[in-house]
Amino acid sequence: MKKALFLILSISIITNGLSQKVNKEDSTIIKEIYNTSLIDGASYDWLDYMSNNIGSRLSGSLGAELAVKYTKEQLEELGLDKVWLQSVMVPKWTRGGKEFSYIETSPGMTTQADICALGGSVPTPYGGLKAEVVEVMSFEELAVLGKDEIEGKIVFYNRPMQADLIQTMGAYGGAVSQRYAGAEEAAKYGAVGVIVRSMNLRLDDYPHTGTMSYGDTPEHLLIPACAISTNGANYLSATLKLQPKLLFYYSMNCRAHQDVQSYNVIGEIKGSVYPNKYIVVGGHLDSWDLGDGSQDDGAGCVQSMEVLRILKKIGYQPKYTIRVVLFMNEENGLRGGKKYAAEAKRKGEHHIFALESDAGGFTPRGFSFDANDVNFNQIKSWESLFEPYLANWFTKGGSGADIGPLKKEGMVTVLSGLRPDSQRYFDYHHAANDVFESVNKRELELGAAAMTSLIYLFDKYGVK
Amino acid sequence: MKKALFLILSISIITNGLSQKVNKEDSTIIKEIYNTSLIDGASYDWLDYMSNNIGSRLSGSLGAELAVKYTKEQLEELGLDKVWLQSVMVPKWTRGGKEFSYIETSPGMTTQADICALGGSVPTPYGGLKAEVVEVMSFEELAVLGKDEIEGKIVFYNRPMQADLIQTMGAYGGAVSQRYAGAEEAAKYGAVGVIVRSMNLRLDDYPHTGTMSYGDTPEHLLIPACAISTNGANYLSATLKLQPKLLFYYSMNCRAHQDVQSYNVIGEIKGSVYPNKYIVVGGHLDSWDLGDGSQDDGAGCVQSMEVLRILKKIGYQPKYTIRVVLFMNEENGLRGGKKYAAEAKRKGEHHIFALESDAGGFTPRGFSFDANDVNFNQIKSWESLFEPYLANWFTKGGSGADIGPLKKEGMVTVLSGLRPDSQRYFDYHHAANDVFESVNKRELELGAAAMTSLIYLFDKYGVK
Numbered sequence: 005m006k007k008a009l010f011l012i013l014s015i016s017i018i019t020n021g022l023s024q025k026v027n028k029e030d031s032t033i034i035k036e037i038y039n040t041s042l043i044d045g046a047s048y049d050w051l052d053y054m055s056n057n058i059g060s061r062l063s064g065s066l067g068a069e070l071a072v073k074y075t076k077e078q079l080e081e082l083g084l085d086k087v088w089l090q091s092v093m094v095p096k097w098t099r100g101g102k103e104f105s106y107i108e109t110s111p112g113m114t115t116q117a118d119i120c121a122l123g124g125s126v127p128t129p130y131g132g133l134k135a136e137v138v139e140v141m142s143f144e145e146l147a148v149l150g151k152d153e154i155e156g157k158i159v160f161y162n163r164p165m166q167a168d169l170i171q172t173m174g175a176y177g178g179a180v181s182q183r184y185a186g187a188e189e190a191a192k193y194g195a196v197g198v199i200v201r202s203m204n205l206r207l208d209d210y211p212h213t214g215t216m217s218y219g220d221t222p223e224h225l226l227i228p229a230c231a232i233s234t235n236g237a238n239y240l241s242a243t244l245k246l247q248p249k250l251l252f253y254y255s256m257n258c259r260a261h262q263d264v265q266s267y268n269v270i271g272e273i274k275g276s277v278y279p280n281k282y283i284v285v286g287g288h289l290d291s292w293d294l295g296d297g298s299q300d301d302g303a304g305c306v307q308s309m310e311v312l313r314i315l316k317k318i319g320y321q322p323k324y325t326i327r328v329v330l331f332m333n334e335e336n337g338l339r340g341g342k343k344y345a346a347e348a349k350r351k352g353e354h355h356i357f358a359l360e361s362d363a364g365g366f367t368p369r370g371f372s373f374d375a376n377d378v379n380f381n382q383i384k385s386w387e388s389l390f391e392p393y394l395a396n397w398f399t400k401g402g403s404g405a406d407i408g409p410l411k412k413e414g415m416v417t418v419l420s421g422l423r424p425d426s427q428r429y430f431d432y433h434h435a436a437n438d439v440f441e442s443v444n445k446r447e448l449e450l451g452a453a454a455m456t457s458l459i460y461l462f463d464k465y466g467v468k
Numbered sequence: 469m470k471k472a473l474f475l476i477l478s479i480s481i482i483t484n485g486l487s488q489k490v491n492k493e494d495s496t497i498i499k500e501i502y503n504t505s506l507i508d509g510a511s512y513d514w515l516d517y518m519s520n521n522i523g524s525r526l527s528g529s530l531g532a533e534l535a536v537k538y539t540k541e542q543l544e545e546l547g548l549d550k551v552w553l554q555s556v557m558v559p560k561w562t563r564g565g566k567e568f569s570y571i572e573t574s575p576g577m578t579t580q581a582d583i584c585a586l587g588g589s590v591p592t593p594y595g596g597l598k599a600e601v602v603e604v605m606s607f608e609e610l611a612v613l614g615k616d617e618i619e620g621k622i623v624f625y626n627r628p629m630q631a632d633l634i635q636t637m638g639a640y641g642g643a644v645s646q647r648y649a650g651a652e653e654a655a656k657y658g659a660v661g662v663i664v665r666s667m668n669l670r671l672d673d674y675p676h677t678g679t680m681s682y683g684d685t686p687e688h689l690l691i692p693a694c695a696i697s698t699n700g701a702n703y704l705s706a707t708l709k710l711q712p713k714l715l716f717y718y719s720m721n722c723r724a725h726q727d728v729q730s731y732n733v734i735g736e737i738k739g740s741v742y743p744n745k746y747i748v749v750g751g752h753l754d755s756w757d758l759g760d761g762s763q764d765d766g767a768g769c770v771q772s773m774e775v776l777r778i779l780k781k782i783g784y785q786p787k788y789t790i791r792v793v794l795f796m797n798e799e800n801g802l803r804g805g806k807k808y809a810a811e812a813k814r815k816g817e818h819h820i821f822a823l824e825s826d827a828g829g830f831t832p833r834g835f836s837f838d839a840n841d842v843n844f845n846q847i848k849s850w851e852s853l854f855e856p857y858l859a860n861w862f863t864k865g866g867s868g869a870d871i872g873p874l875k876k877e878g879m880v881t882v883l884s885g886l887r888p889d890s891q892r893y894f895d896y897h898h899a900a901n902d903v904f905e906s907v908n909k910r911e912l913e914l915g916a917a918a919m920t921s922l923i924y925l926f927d928k929y930g931v932k
């Protein structure tokens with residue numbers, strides 16, 4: 005035991021010794037990267053344009069098309085070695101006219117509720133839908149109630165995100181099945197509609213949309229699904245306790261269309277030593293339609309563009325080919341991520357590292373890594389380089405949705421996701437208040453700098 | 469070398485061994501503390517009342533008086549062992565009617581500028597003041613220009629906060645002398661007034677006030693000092709390059725009054741083992757007058773109150789007497805902090821630990837400590853307990869203005885300041901946008917929980 009411990013300690017000393025030597029020059033370059041982002045950054049201005057001149061960018065929308073055009077032009081202005089569009093067919097779903105809904109406690113006694121259609125939902129019947137409501141906290145509770153209690157009614161999923169979880173992504177993970185599969189599950193028991201408590205840790209009036217699936221539900225059994233604001237959910241729940249027979253009315257005009265042509269936007273700096281090995285950094289260009297998608301994921305897009313801009317600006321010549329990819333259709337299809345991976349597979353483009361930023365433009369706390377132990381040990385030896393920037397929380401964990409398919413195709417060695425502070429993310433996520441003003445310039449720039457620094461280290465030291 | 473290293477490593481193993489044993493029960497209590505703050509917290513509601521029902525709380529104002537009354541009542545409701553007011557005379561300075569100013573490039577050609585009086589400034593002469601402007605970046609530059617270039621003119625200090633510093637407090641420290649001593653320095657060369665670029669890293673239209681001093685300047689030589697918004701400063705600077713002879717006009721109605729009676733608000737839980745030894749936690753109850761002081765320092769006040777509430781809520785019986793002190797007059801006098809320390813000295817109340825929260829209600833990153841090596845080593849052994857909450861950045865450094873006098877009087881062993889994320893702090897600091905909406909509930913609550921956890925550890929393990 006003692007001998008093993010000593011061995012471990014000795015290795016740790018040697019590793020520290022090495023990383024100390026490495027750190028000196030690396031820390032200088034990383035400081036230069038941070039200075040460039042904070043003093044002379046482009047990310048915030050790009051985001052301003054995307055958010056305020058273009059706006060929301062739901063797949064298949066005019067906004068998405070304009071964002072493809074704009075970001076391609078901006079990448080071209082950076083003087084990269086190559087900029088191109090990668091064709092991808094995407095689903096198109098439109099919200100239509102604004103949703104309307106109310107709670108009716110007795111004939112003529114109505115109170116408005118703040119709802120929005122979930123992405124992918126069918127519309128309500130013409131003239132809207134009115135029915136009794138059954139509140140449940142879980143699919144288990146739904147199953148216990150069964151067809152007798154559910155048939156002909158609207159199911160109201162009201163399990164809140166868990167406030168005591170420090171990582172809000174975990175709280176999202178614990179609640180989002182209600183949104184994603186709530187309609188499919190409720191339809192099994194003959195429900196006529198679904199209301200889902202918004203994925204939001206705050207109490208406010210914003211309904212939060214997001215993707216949903218009907219699974220294998222036959223088309224004639226599809227039921228309309230909406231999100232209700234957290235304030236609205238609390239109000240509905242309290243009112244149900246007073247008046248269990250209340251009626252909920254809603255009208256939604258959303259619908260799905262034929263797939264349309266769209267694109268991933270890609271730019272690259274050719275590697276000087278390994279031009280046919282790749283490092284990729286990206287975010288997703290599409291957004292939901294309620295806000296302007298500044299946090300989700302305008303921030304990740306402009307940070308990823310900024311990585312290549314900074315590397316050029318400081319005159320760094322990468323060994324590997326470094327690509328930025330602005331993925332299309334992360335929100336409701338992941339078609340862009342799948343297409344990029346399929347093309348990489350087809351062309352035999354192996355990626356040593358893929359980095360995604362899709363958790364908001366907040367102060368970076370660090371990164372999570374999908375890597376084997378050997379590579380993770382190397383990565384951990386870089387932590388101290390990020391200490392002065394308080395971005396040194398390096399953990400093993402997931403990376404990102406858009407780079408996931410690269411792993412599935414076996415075309416990447418190490419994957420990572422930027423981990424910004426997560427406390428405010430769900431205040432804005434998929435809601436009308438996900439707007440430019442919610443992004444702080446310095447926080448955004450610190451994220452871009454952390455990402456550039458990490459890409460620099462992977463390019464310099466490679467992977468095992 | 470090797471032997472010494474082995475010794476250090478051995479000690480480190482032993483220490484780790486001990487702290488591992490300790491951590492198990494401590495981590496359970498700390499989890500309970502966090503759960504209480506996040507699920508069943510009072511801090512956000514208190515802040516809501518202070519900010520939205522009371523508003524700004526400049527020393528000597530009605531708001532300050534109402535805040536004393538409100539917080540005393542709230543502490544009384546917690547069932548503490550003792551709640552009282554500590555009398556303290558405070559300076560009173562009022563802004564008067566809104567300031568007005570413009571830039572005049574030629575007769576009749578004027579552009580409005582966003583300014584506010586600095587705290588403690590004399591007013592402009594009746595009817596306002598109009599003069600040419602000399603822009604400088606430092607006191608050194610001022611000295612080089614000398615009386616010939618300065619006399620009869622308004623000095624415009626335009627050195628920005630340094631954007632490349634990661635800790636924004638450091639950037640503030642590098643720029644704030646312009647605000648604090650700018651008038652005193654300019655008066656030496658016969659300047660008639662002073663304009664200071666706001667202490668703000670953003671570009672926006674908010675002027676940021678803050679305290680200033682005339683030092684030993686004779687009364688007949690006092691000149692009016694204002695802050696200009698960062699956008700205004702950039703505009704004035706650019707216009708000066710085109711038209712160096714432009715005139716700047718401003719009118720301010722501020723003035724100083726006689727000192728008035730006010731109070732520190734204090735509550736305590738009596739220690740079960742060491743009732744005459746103290747742990748204190750606090751923030752300052754006064755604020756500037758432009759916003760409602762939610763970040764500076766309503767947040768610190770309600771977090772400090774929350775520490776005692778949580779300890780009672782979870783049924784923790786402290787060994788030491790634990791006090792919350794809401795200090796009056798931090799902003800323009802520090803009279804409350806000085807009074808509390810003087811009384812502690814007079815009564816021989818030794819404090820083993822003093823903690824201050826006065827850096828905004830943002831996600832906590834950790835704490836800085838003013839402690840000797842022995843105590844700091846003990847503190848460092850607690851870091852891992854804060855890792856799950858990402859509040860484990862423990863450094864040596866300053867603590868806080870209000871607890872500083874305790875150290876000066878020799879009445880405290882270890883001092884600490886909460887270190888929240890600092891990126892957004894100067895967006896709001898001393899400006900009209902320091903309002904309730906700028907505080908995120910979870911971020912505030914995480915700070916209160918981190919503070920409570922630290923107080924718990926100091927109470928349990930004491931100091932050397």
